[in-house]
Amino acid sequence: MIDVGALRALRSVAALGTLARAAEELGFTASAVSQQIKRLEREVGVPLLAQAGRGVVLTPAGQSLADSAPEVFQALERCAEAARSVSAGAPRGVLRVAAFSTAIRGLLAPAMPSLAKQNPDLRLTITEQDPDQALHSVDAGTADLALVHDADGLPAPLPPSLTQRRLHTDVGDVVMSRAHPLAQADRPLTGADLAGQVWVTSPPGTVCHQWFRRLFADAREEPDVRHLVDDFATQLSLVAGGEVIALIPRLARPPLGAGLVARPLRRQPKREVRAAWRLSADASPAIQAVLAHLEDRLG
Template identity: 40%
Template sequence: MLNLERLRTLDALARHGSVSAVAEALHVTTSAVSQQLGKLEREVGQQLLAKNGRGVRLTDAGRLLSEHAGRILSQVELAESDLEAQRGQVVGELRLSAFPTAARGLFPAALGTLRGRHPGLRVRSTELEPEQGIAGVVRGDLDLAVVLDWYNKPMPVPDGLVKAPLLDDPADVAMPVDHPLAHRDEVDLAEFADDEWITWAEGEFCHEWLTFTLRSKGIEPIVGHRASETHTQLGLVASGLGVCIAPRLGRNPVPEGVVLVPLVQRVRRHVYVVWRADADRRPSIRAAVEALRAAARSVG
C-alpha cells in the first residue's frame, strides 16, 4: 500500500522542483526528504527520480505517480475536512499568511481571538506577499492567505479557491512636512510627476500597481528608493528622500516629519482572505475567517 507521507513528499517535489525547497516547505531536513523518496521508489519498484546536474528531476514514472499523488492528497484533505465538519470542533493545525501591513494590522487581534476561543487549535502564521500567499494556498502549504488587490488592478485568484472580503483600505500620499503640497486637504497623483517615489521592491504587486497607475496618468515614475515595509518607506519620507503611497492598515505610528494627505481619487486596496474550496467546511477555516473579519471591523 502506498504511504501517504511519501506521496506527500513526491507531490511537494513535483510542485517545488528541488529537494531543498521540499525540505523547507515540509519543515524537515533534506536527508529526511531523500529517505522518504528512496523508500517510495523501493515501495513501487520503479525509479522515480533521476539526476539533473546538481539536483534531481522526475522520471516518467515519477511524473505519473506525482499526478496520482496530487489527486489522492486532495481527496484525503476533503475527507479530513468532512470529518472535522461533522465533529464540529475547531482543533488541529492552521497555517496562514498575510502581507506585512495586514500581518501587523490584523494578525495580533485575530490570532489572539483564535487562541482564546479555541485552545485546541494550533496556528502557524508568516508574512508573505499576496502572490506568494495565493501560491502557498494553491500548493497546500497554507490553509489561508490574507491578500489584496487595488481598486484599479485586480489580483487574479486561481480556480479552486474561495475568497471573502475583509475591508477596503484607503491610501494617502505621505510626504515630508516641508513639501509644497503638505498643507493641502487633497492632492492628485499627477501633481507628483517631478517627485522621487519611495516604492516597493520591483516585481511586487503593489509596485506594479503604482507604476501602472502613474503611467495611466502620463507620468513615468522617478523611483529613488525601494522598501517592502511601510514603516521603512515612511522613515525615508521623514528624511526628505521622497514621497510614497501609505495605506492606512498597519501604518501607525507615523514618524514625525511626515504629512499624510488624502488623494482626490480616493485610492483603496481591497483586502480579503482566500482558502481552498475543498477545505470550505472545516470549522477551523470558518473560525479564522470570522476572527479576521472581526479584527478588520475594529480597524475599519
C-alpha cells in the same frame, strides 16, 4: 498502503523541480526526501524518479502518481474535517497561515488577541510569503490558509484545488509632515498637486512601486525620488523630517502620530486582498472562524 508523507514529498518534487527545493519546503533534508520517494517506489513497484545530469526528473509513472496526489490529499482532509465537524465544530488545533507582510501587520496581528480569546483551543502560526508562494504552500499542504493580494490589478493564478474569498480592498494615501503645504488640502490630491514633490518610495518590483509609477503615468517629467526604502516605518521616519512625502497602503500604515498626516488621492491606487484555502478544507471550523473574525473586524 501508500505512505502519505512520501506521496507529499513526490508531489513537492514535481511542483518545485528539485529534491533540495522540496526538502526546504517540507522541512526535511534532501536525503530524507530521497529516502521517502525510494520507499514510495518500493510500495508501488515502479521507478518514480530518474537521474537527469546532476538532478532528477519524474518518470511517466512518477508524474502520473504526482498528478493523482491532490485527490488523495483532499479525500484525507475531508475525512479529518468530517471528524472535526462531528466534534461540536469547535475551532481547535494549529492553523498554518501564509500571508504577505502588510496583511500580517494590518489584518492578522490586530485580530489575534480577540481571536485567541474567543477560540482558546485554536493556535495560529504565521509565515510571511509572497502571494504566489503562499498559494503554492496551501496547494502543497504546508499551509492551511493564505492571505494574498492582486498584482497590478490581476489576481494571482489560483490552483484548481483551492477556493478563495475577497476580504478587503486596500488603498494608498500620500503621507507627509503636517508642515508640508499639501497637508492643508481639504480635497483629494491630483496629479497636478504631486508635480514637483520629493519622494521616498518602495523599491522597483513591489506593488507599492507600481502604484507610485502609475501616479505619474501621464506626467511630462520623472518624479523626484530621493530614497528607495522597503520598510514603511522607515519611510515614515524620513517623511517626518519634512523633506519627502510617501505613498503608503493603509494596511501597512502604523499610527502616524501628531507630526504626520495622510491625504487621499483622487485616483486611489487599490489592491484586493483575498483569503484562499483548499476546497477539501472548506468545512474546517478553524478556517471559518478566522475568516469570520477578520470579516467582522473589517466591517
